[in-house]
Amino acid sequence: xxxxxxxxxxxxxxxxxxxxxxxxxxxxxxxxxxxxxxxxxxxxxxxxxxxxxxxxxxxxxxxxxxxxxxxxxxxxxxxxxxxxxxxxxxxxxxxxxxxxxxxxxxxxxxxxxxxxxxxxxxxxxxxxxxxxxxxxxxxxxxxxxxxxxxxxxxxxxxxxxxxxxxxxxxxxxxxxxxxxxxxxxxxxxxxxxxxxxxxxxxxxxxxxxxxxxxxxxxxxxxxxxxxxxxxxxxxxxxxxxxxxxxxxxxxxxxxxxxxxxxxxxxxxxxxxxxxxxxxxxxxxxxxxxxxxxxxxxxxxxxxxxxxxxxxxxxxxxxxxxxxxxxxxxxxxxxxxxxxxxxxxxxxxxxxxxxxxxxxxxxxxxxxxxxxxxxxxxxxxxxxxxxxxxxxxxxxxxxxxxxxxxxxxxxxxxxxxxxxxxxxxxxxxxxxxxxxxxxxxxxxxxxxxxxxxxxxxxxxxxxxxxxxxxxxxxxxxxxxxxxxxxxxxxxxxxxxxxxxxxxxxxxxxxxxxxxxxxxxxxxxxxxxxxxxxxxxxxxxxxxxxxxxxxxxxxxxxxxxxxxxxxxxxxxxxxxxxxxxxxxxxxxxxxxxxxxxxxx
Numbered sequence: 275x276x277x278x279x280x281x282x283x284x285x286x287x288x289x290x291x292x293x294x295x296x297x298x299x300x301x302x303x304x305x306x307x308x309x310x311x312x313x314x315x316x317x318x319x320x321x322x323x324x325x326x327x328x329x330x331x332x333x334x335x336x337x338x339x340x341x342x343x344x345x346x347x348x349x350x351x352x353x354x355x356x357x358x359x360x361x362x363x364x365x366x367x368x369x370x371x372x373x374x375x376x377x378x379x380x381x382x383x384x385x386x387x388x389x390x391x392x393x394x395x396x397x398x399x400x401x402x403x404x405x406x407x408x409x410x411x412x413x414x415x416x417x418x419x420x421x422x423x424x425x426x427x428x429x430x431x432x433x434x435x436x437x438x439x440x441x442x443x444x445x446x447x448x449x450x451x452x453x454x455x456x457x458x459x460x461x462x463x464x465x466x467x468x469x470x471x472x473x474x475x476x477x478x479x480x481x482x483x484x485x486x487x488x489x490x491x492x493x494x495x496x497x498x499x500x501x502x503x504x505x506x507x508x509x510x511x512x513x514x515x516x517x518x519x520x521x522x523x524x525x526x527x528x529x530x531x532x533x534x535x536x537x538x539x540x541x542x543x544x545x546x547x548x549x550x551x552x553x554x555x556x557x558x559x560x561x562x563x564x565x566x567x568x569x570x571x572x573x574x575x576x577x578x579x580x581x582x583x584x585x586x587x588x589x590x591x592x593x594x595x596x597x598x599x600x601x602x603x604x605x606x607x608x609x610x611x612x613x614x615x616x617x618x619x620x621x622x623x624x625x626x627x628x629x630x631x632x633x634x635x636x637x638x639x640x641x642x643x644x645x646x647x648x649x650x651x652x653x654x655x656x657x658x659x660x661x662x663x664x665x666x667x668x669x670x671x672x673x674x675x676x677x678x679x680x681x682x683x684x685x686x687x688x689x690x691x692x693x694x695x696x697x698x699x700x701x702x703x704x705x706x707x708x709x710x711x712x713x714x715x716x717x718x719x720x721x722x723x724x725x726x727x728x729x730x731x732x733x734x735x736x737x738x739x740x741x742x743x744x745x746x747x748x749x750x751x752x753x754x755x756x757x758x759x760x761x762x763x764x765x766x767x768x769x770x771x772x773x774x775x776x777x778x779x780x781x782x783x784x785x786x787x788x789x790x791x792x793x794x795x796x797x798x799x800x801x802x803x804x805x806x807x808x809x810x811x812x813x814x815x816x817x818x819x820x821x822x823x824x825x826x827x828x829x830x831x832x833x834x835x836x837x838x839x840x841x842x843x844x845x846x847x848x849x850x851x852x853x854x855x856x857x858x859x860x861x862x863x864x865x866x867x868x869x870x871x872x
Contacts, residue, residue: 275798275805275831278822280772283706286859288819289836290767292355295342297680299704299863300324302339302355303768307720309361310761312754315370317362322375324863325359326398326444326679327423329436332360333749334427336525336556336674344765348790348840351729353763357749361757363436376405376867378448383407385693388468389449390457393421394675395666396474397444398682399689402866404447406690411468412449415456416508419445422476422667423675425504426526428533429745460634460662470661470689473634473648474682477627477667483521488579492621495586496579499530499624506533506744515619516540519589521576522624523553528563530622535566536744543616544570545589547606549596562748566737575606577613579621588617627672647671654698655685663689686866702864711769711856712846718856720766722843724789730760766841769858773823773832777853780826784845784854785810790838793845795830809835 278285288294292302301320308317321328335356343352385408389396392414400410418424419441423432445451457463463471480498483489489496495515499522505511518539520531523546534542544563546553550572553560560570574591581587590613594606629646636642639659641649648657648664655663665681667673688698711719733750740746752760785793791810799805802820806813813820813835824831846854 275800275802275820275822275833277775277824277831278819280708280770280821283704283861285819286708286768286770287704287861289770289839290859290861291342291344292339292353292767293861295338296325297338297677298325298683299680299861300339301768301860301862303764303766304860305362306353306355306358306761306764307766309358310721310758310764312758314362314365315367315374318366318371319374321359321362322443323865325676326401326682327394327440327675328359329363329440330423330432331675332356332358332363333432333436334423335359335676338676344767344840345763347838348765349726349728349763354729354732354752354760357732357752358757358761361752361754364751365754368439372443375443376447378446379405379407381407382409385409385469386411386467387689387693388413388463388466388471390463390471390473391421391475391666391668392416392419392451392453393474393476393666393678394423395668395678395682395685396421396472397441398679399472399474399665399686400449401444401447402683402686403689404444404449405867408693410449411452412445413452413455413457415454417453419451419453421474422500425507426500426529428503428529429507430532430536430740430748431529433745433747456633458633460640461638464638464659464661468661469693470663472685472689473662473664473668474666474678475631475668477629477672479628479630480623481626481628483576483623483625486576486579488581491581491584492579492586495619496621496623499526499622500627502622503529503533506537511537513538517617517619518542518622519616519618519620520544520622520624522546522626523548523555523572524624524626525555525559526627527622527624528555528559530624531563531568532566533744534622535568535741541618542568543618544568545574545576545591545616546570546572547575547594548604549573552596552604565734566741571616573606574614580615586619586621588615589621590615627667629668629671631668645671651698653684653701654688655681656688656692656698660692683863683865687864690866705860705862705864707860708770708772708857709860711858716847718769718843720769720856720858721762722766722769722841722856724765724840724842725762727759727763729763730756768860769841769843769856771821771834771839771841771843771845772855772857773821773834774853774855775823775826775832777851778823778826778832779851779853780828780830781850783848783850787844787848789842789844790840792835792838794833794835795826796833797829798825798831805833806835809833811835811838813837
């Protein structure tokens with residue numbers, strides 16, 4: 275095996291599981307340490323640089339970082355990464371933050387960019403390009419920016435003032451806004467004086483069940499989830515009937531049922547085709563809905579809207595069970611039981627979303643695939659018309675806020691390169707830093723003790739109070755003391771064990787003291803699979819790399835399984851020759867702004 279090249283920024287990046295799993299690659303352990311130190315401003319700004327909306331995402335993120343968290347492999351539950359992000363937002367000093375944010379560029383660079391749709395992807399592009407002097411024009415058919423963050427996330431999860439503040443940080447960079455303006459033609463924008471166009475219009479069309487018997491007759495009592503949520507958010511809908519069925523198993527369905535409870539729904543049910551464990555909704559979203567008295571009925575396929583005397587009175591469902599073939603593909607097989615009937619007065623359909631681009635003519639050079647999605651370069655987000663870029667749900671279909679932010683960062687780089695006359699494939703490398711944390715013989719600049727506390731729970735508002743007002747925020751967030759204790763659960767996966775083979779005397783002291791048996795001194799192997807099997811603890815997680823050092827004087831090599839390392843630093847403390855060192859690895863995905871100096 276060749277020794278590991280730790281100069282490759284992606285090696286240690288893979289080891290920081292949370293950051294690697296985050297689409298925007300936010301430096302998670304770095305901001306968590308700052309929270310533990312009470313440095314909330316710095317923690318907020320580190321988040322803001324990467325994910326743009328710390329206060330929003332600290333409440334609403336889908337948390338891809340948490341299933342990847344190393345803590346979850348050595349303990350029952352991962353660190354509450356998302357809710358710690360909110361701590362940084364809640365306790366930051368607004369005046370000091372504003373003083374440190376970038377300002378509108380005094381001189382424009384002569385290039386104009388149109389941003390269609392004011393959701394997270396377009397706003398991220400605006401934030402990244404504004405400091406470079408671009409004239410940015412933001413179009414949206416709503417009265418305020420925010421996109422689906424404003425229209426589809428209920429106020430009891432995301433207070434409007436939180437969204438307004440973080441959107442405001444971007445608009446204050448000099449973005450020209452065109453609100454209540456629906457863009458009817460891409461051709462018109464292309465014929466205008468815009469040098470590039472970014473499309474971040476989301477997936478604005480909710481799926482329906484038009485072919486289900488009774489759907490047409492029941493139409494006055496049936497709502498499409500995302501449209502209904504938007505109507506509630508903008509004050510067009512303020513009540514609902516007492517008996518409500520919500521169809522669907524995603525987060526939108528959870529938002530719909532919880533909103534219906536707050537608008538007068540007394541008997542609200544969620545009915546979903548799939549098994550409960552396979553619902554697309556996040557586990558915490560399902561838990562919150564059930565805690566509010568909303569049952570989730572799984573394995574029921576809708577078969578009919580039942581209408582009597584012109585009014586919807588209920589729905590019939592076929593009971594099914596999940597059957598899996600040898601490749602794990604699922605089929606829903608009828609159980610043979612009689613159809614189930616559930617009475618209701620209104621139905622909310624939240625079974626998914628689709629892209630819709632009626633305003634993009636099919637003869638302007640933008641090619642669409644058979645699913646109605648634009649054909650894009652997946653690295654640059656450039657369409658087949660070189661002036662037009664896409665991002666967020668408009669690019670590859672419905673995802674989430676943090677994915678839209680990641681798309682926005684990369685699209686902004688592409689737009690800047692394109693308008694600078696450079697190849698959009700000339701992607702900038704990440705910014706990395708690797709610095710020793712040694713403060714003394716047995717002292718480190720970070721707290722390396724592995725805490726054994728269980729995950730702390732976020733307090734909730736009183737249920738009776740919350741259900742009376744849809745604007746009452748349910749989750750109250752951590753107080754500083756609890757945030758500190760939760761932050762201490764972090765294993766500091768960005769502080770890496772760095773091995774210098776030339777200093778090693780092969781005394782095996784590090785092997786003896788390692789609490790997880792992840793360090794090995796073994797005979798070399800040409801095949802990694804064979805090497806993984808001969809370690810003290812077989813390295814079966816192929817998603818995590820092996821750290822290989824050597825060859826050593828005896829001909830052996832050092833092999834460390836990064837999968838189970840706790841980053842505790844005991845190997846470096848015990849080593850008599852300082853062959854091991856703990857070095858903090860900071861990885862930042864380069865944004866468009868630093869390119870101006872290249």
